[in-house]
Amino acid sequence: MISKERYLSPEKWGFILNKLSFQLQTSVIGQSVLKQPITAHRIGNGPIKVLIWSQMHGNESTTTRALFDLIKHLHSSDGNSLLENLSLMVIPQLNPDGASAYTRLNGNDIDLNRDAIALSQPESIALKKVFDAFTPDFCFNLHGQRSIFSAGKKGKPATLSFLSPAADKALTVTPARTKAMKLISSVAGALQSDLPNQMGRYDDTFNPNCVGDSFTAHGVPTVLFEAGHYGMDYDRNFTKEMVFKALMSSLIGISSEKYLESSVEDYQAIPENEEDYVDLIIKNVTIETDAGIFKNQELAVIYQEAMKEKSVGFTPTCFAFAEKINLLAHKTVRVHEVMNKNSIKFSPGKSINIF
Ligand SMILES: [Zn+2]
Structure with missing residues (x-):
C-alpha cells in the first residue's frame, strides 16, 4: 500500500501554494540544516496574534495540508471576516529537510520538539526568533500521530488529539493553560458530531525541552493538535478535513472569545490517548x-x-x-x-x- 497524499516535500508544497489565486505575504525566517529556506506567511492585521507551525516533524504532513485549506478559506468572501480580529503567522513546514526525506527528525537527526532549551538547530532558532518578535497571544503546534492511538482505553481511533502542554513540573493550571484548555474543550465540543468519541488528549507530563511546554511556560496559551487516524483513511483526507474544522473552530473561538465559556473540566474529561x-x-x-x-x-x-x-x-x-x-x-x-x-x-x- 502507498499514499501519494502523505508525502509533502517542500517542492510539492511550493507548487501547491503557487496555484493560489492571491498573493501571500511571505518571509524567509531561516534556513534548514540542508540549506532549504524556512518560510512564514503573515495573514490578517487584527489585534489578536496567533502563531501556527506545522511539520516540525517532517513526516507529519496532514496538518500542513489542512493549513492550505485554511489559508484558502481565510482569503475567501466566507472566511475573510475572521481576519478583522486576528493576525496569523503561519510556518507551514518548520522542518523542510524532514519533509523532503519523510523523517520525524531534521537534517542533523535531531527531534526539534526536544530542542526548545538547547536551541541547537537552525529550525529551532528560527521558530524562537519568530516567537520573540511576533509576541503571539496563542500558539498552535501542529503534529500528526501514528495509527496506534485510541481515544481512551479500547475506545475508537483517536482521529484528533489535543494537549495543553504543562508549564511546570507540578502541572499547575496557569492562566495560559486555562485558556488553552478552554479552547480545546470548545473545539472538542464543536467537533463532537463529526468525531463522536474519536478525540483524545495527551498526557501532560512536563518536558521543558518540548516547544509547547516551553512556550506555555513563557505564559502563552499553546495548543498541540495531533492529526490522527480513522478506518482505512491512510491518505488521511478525512483527518485533514477534521484538522481544518478544528483550526477554524479555534480561530472563531479566539476571535469571538466564546471559547472562554468552555470549561477546564470538559478538557479534563476528554479521554486520554491509549496505544490500543x-x-x-x-x-x-x-x-x-x-x-x-x-x-x-x-x-x-x-x-x-x-x-x-x-x-x-x-x-x-x-x-x-x-x-x-x-x-x-x-x-x-x-x-x-x-x-x-x-x-x-x-x-x-x-x-x-x-x-
Ligand atoms: Zn509530531
Whole structure:
C-alpha cells in the first residue's frame, strides 16, 4: 500500500501554494540544516496574534495540508471576516529537510520538539526568533500521530488529539493553560458530531525541552493538535478535513472569545490517548518462532511508513501474537484472505508479505 497524499516535500508544497489565486505575504525566517529556506506567511492585521507551525516533524504532513485549506478559506468572501480580529503567522513546514526525506527528525537527526532549551538547530532558532518578535497571544503546534492511538482505553481511533502542554513540573493550571484548555474543550465540543468519541488528549507530563511546554511556560496559551487516524483513511483526507474544522473552530473561538465559556473540566474529561490499535489483525495464523509453533493465533500487524518514490509506502510488520490478542485493529482478516499459506516466521518488527 502507498499514499501519494502523505508525502509533502517542500517542492510539492511550493507548487501547491503557487496555484493560489492571491498573493501571500511571505518571509524567509531561516534556513534548514540542508540549506532549504524556512518560510512564514503573515495573514490578517487584527489585534489578536496567533502563531501556527506545522511539520516540525517532517513526516507529519496532514496538518500542513489542512493549513492550505485554511489559508484558502481565510482569503475567501466566507472566511475573510475572521481576519478583522486576528493576525496569523503561519510556518507551514518548520522542518523542510524532514519533509523532503519523510523523517520525524531534521537534517542533523535531531527531534526539534526536544530542542526548545538547547536551541541547537537552525529550525529551532528560527521558530524562537519568530516567537520573540511576533509576541503571539496563542500558539498552535501542529503534529500528526501514528495509527496506534485510541481515544481512551479500547475506545475508537483517536482521529484528533489535543494537549495543553504543562508549564511546570507540578502541572499547575496557569492562566495560559486555562485558556488553552478552554479552547480545546470548545473545539472538542464543536467537533463532537463529526468525531463522536474519536478525540483524545495527551498526557501532560512536563518536558521543558518540548516547544509547547516551553512556550506555555513563557505564559502563552499553546495548543498541540495531533492529526490522527480513522478506518482505512491512510491518505488521511478525512483527518485533514477534521484538522481544518478544528483550526477554524479555534480561530472563531479566539476571535469571538466564546471559547472562554468552555470549561477546564470538559478538557479534563476528554479521554486520554491509549496505544490500543494496530493496523491489521490476521486471524487463524500458524506462528513459527524459535520457541516453537503456535497454531490458530491472532497476529497483530503494524505498518511501517517510509518514503518510496515520492510517496509514502506502508510495510506490514509483525508486532505481536496471541490466541486472542488484546488489541483493536483498523482491519481484521482471516489468513487466507491475505496470504497463500497460513504460517509465518515471527519476530517483532519483521516485515511480512500479504496481498
Ligand atoms: Zn509530531
